[in-house]
Amino acid sequence: MRPSYTIFKLDTNGSSLKNLDNIRGEGGGGILRDSLGKMVYAFTIPLGVGTNNQAEILATIHGLQWFVEHGYNRIILEVDSELLTIWIAQNIKPLWKLQHHIKTLLTLTDYLEFFQ
Template sequence: MTFTVLSEKIEKCLIEQMNETAKHKNLKKNLYTEWDSKMKLSFPNLIIPPLFGKGSQDVVINPRLNVKWEPPEQGWYKINFDGASAGNPSPSGIGCIVRDSKGKCLKEIAENIGVETNNEVEFRAAYQSLQLGTDLGWRNIHLEGDSLNVINAIQNKQTPSWHLNRWLRPILALLERLDDF
């Protein structure tokens, strides 16, 4: 499974959750059918982030980072994880993809997880990704994600908010089972 297919699965999960929420709030049926329309509804002033942001007086253009996936070293597995929440809190989804040193997709997860906060979603995605790797018996895992809160919490062994400790403690326990990460 490619990263694009995984992203599409996560989007589909989020759209299903948003439609379910809309149904319970008596909103228009299938209001959220495309990612862009959903984002525009949630953030009416959004202009293709992260390229543009309001500065003190002018629009500031923030350059996009040129990011490219790199395979892990021979004998290692790379798990890329992400969480997405349409609001804070709101319907959410998580996903991960596991690849070997040749870039071959070995396993993936895409899952609706109900209503969560944006930070809890990222921590849960990291936890479930590590759980997947350790359940398969892997001890050389490179964990990669885009959440600085998760990365900093793992490195510093503390979270920015006490309620996230329910995810950090099991993440750290799983990391103890690895040879390195």
Template structure:
């Protein structure tokens, strides 16, 4: 564990030197390295299981991906009926954008297909808490993507 921590500190040190060359060596770096050594990361594992939608409903699960943020973005999703049977699956390149744009476009693309296939009782599941908060008006939507929702 100590070796792993040491390698993380060295990599972080190199990154910080490149990103912040104006911090004078060695005084500033020693303090930063000491702070980094004290950092901890709590890992929480949550088991999640897909559940079928109620009778006469469909469920669409979507996800967006950005290789960099911003960078090349893509969207994907899967639509299933109340028996869990596949109705539609999609994967589509979206060009350039952010991870949040990819999440929004994935949901929009999936919901548009639901409408086109004449499904009106639709449950949308996403893995983006921010997107869920935007849809449920629990967070302010940035003006730059407001028209996408």
């Protein structure tokens, strides 16, 4: 769904490739659109080695950082990770090794006038 006027929508996704028990490649991407559906910014980023949850979080952080750095302050974030949604809502704490990433993400939302 398109956001209302003056609100932007950021869709992000992260992925890691698994080969047996070794996670070998991690990457993320996203797209920012305005209320008319016009693309404002799109990205793909390599993220090194890690878990799928890490990739989801880091892709979201990258998108939010760009958003904030470029003076935007009203956003709807859409992700396909139910865990990330729960962590953002602070309903449960993430694993200790992911807590600093979630803290960074939540700190970015403090700069926003509207975040959903």
